Amino acid sequence: MSKMVPVPTHSYLPERDVDKVPILEARHLGIDFGGLTAVDSLDLTIGRTEIAGLIGPNGAGKTTVFNLLTKVYQPTRGTILLDAKDTAGMNTVQVNHAGIARTFQNIRLFKDLTVLENVLIGLHNSMNVNLMESVFRLPRYWKQEKEAKEKALELLSIFQMQDLAKYEAGALPYGAQRRLEIVRALGTNPKLLLLDEPAAGMNPSETASLMENIQKIRDSFHIAIMLIEHDMNLVMGICEGIAVLNYGKIIAKGTPEEIQANPAVIEAYLGKKKEG
């Protein structure tokens, strides 16, 4: 990389989120693996109801950013503010309780369990029956199980998957597995949903309906969504703000139009034009 185009200090926020506390603010975030700096001085702001995109060439560190935000890796440097609260010292579970849910690039479903059970595990923390109430099948157990089941079917109906409830998750087609991961993540009642390549392995019509559904989820749950995706139609189609990552650093931020016209982005993806 020769010349770096200056990164805008303020990232793009959709108008409706401008005066509100951003759901996520990462400042100077970085992680080293041994001597290798995988992500460095990452600044990121996501609005309360923004659909944000994180793009970049293979190996740029996009999934590492997700792993940092969800504390799968502890960041070496920098701070992450979730809803203005510092997440330093939290682990993956606590970050989930604080409001970040995610899906995985390489699908991580509970394969031998049914679709319904997968979603119910997502709803785990919305129930609070204790062990004795469960073992002795006290009334509260029945009440909460029933409510959770209804809630799970309702969530599954976002993707018209309620009829698949009794099937084993591992037996679902690839696209359905990706959708189920989103449903399971929604079950944890997040404020920010991180989707790692949600459209990977989907055909164009599936991708189109996924785009609709992502917007529908944002609108009905009033949450922020950040997604990593290589399908530029999807990213440019639904993301309001996009950050471009290359070699662990953000090289551009802005609206889809700005990103498409940004010479640094074009260089990162296509290489530099030969001079002369």
Add this chain to the structure above:
Amino acid sequence: MRQRVQIPMPVRYLINGVLIVLLFLLGQVLISTGVLSSYYQKILLQVGVYIIAAVSLNVATGYLGQLPLGHAGFMAVGGYTAGIFMKNFPIKGMPAFVLAILLAGIVAGIFGIIIGIPALRLKGDYLAIITLGFGEIIRVILLNIDTVLGFKFTGGAAGLMGIPKYTSFPIVFICVAVTCLAIHTMMKSRHGRAILSIRENEIAAESCGINTFYYKTMAFVASAFFAGVAGALFASYLGLLVPSDFGFMKSIEILVMVVLGGMGSMLGSVLAAAVLTIVPFALQSISQTVADYRMVIYSVLLIIVMIFKPSGLLGTYDFSFTRILEKLINRVGIHDGVAKKGEKSR
């Protein structure tokens, strides 16, 4: 799709309750009419003890997906707790035994916490090694505590003698039924699902907000609790406890039952425990030399199962009488032509 008949929950419980009572009565009748001689009754009691041991190990192995190798250690803790308690408790008789069983479970559960907290931070082989070490430590302590510290406690290598013998068919049957039921209801709840999610994918479970360490410990303690119960029944069945009863091979024996039956299948554990407890007696009735090769037969059996059905004989299949009943009803429904069309099943 046709309307599927579903048996409502209260009726399910009623059916299962009636089945359990019938099974119990069958056992009682067989014993009181003398069809089962006292020799077979003894085998039956042992079967019961090993069913509890195997089903409880299945919680940690099959459902949680860890590999503890110290299950006999928890049985020993339970057995010695019950034995010492019954010998020193002023009241004798059945109430004391019931108390002893509960106490055995609780003390074994406490040991489960003590061992689980460090052990469950490790994964795979390391957990196996640390639990294996625990089992051996328990055995060695029981063997030496009297001589080294001057207690009159465990009887050392000579064994703890004179434990009142209360283990009988009814109490073993009730313990087996309660164990299976409690583990079943635990697994079919948010706690059970959390435990299963750890087996399936720990990282995903964490990102779903499941406190994996807490639920690992919970499963491990539940496993230890019922192992303690099995130990208490075993103690009062023999009337005599010797530390060498609870060696490494005992843990392996129980593990073989679980693996053979299918990790994650309660019915598998029950059947495998029954078969593998009866087999040695059957072999003995053929000839003593064959019985001496018991462990060889076990290992060959295990290798064969691992080659042809690595998930164990029953995989993760679990038996449900009411489900079979539902299937039958639904099938009969088709033949009678009462199946409604155009309705979706939920």
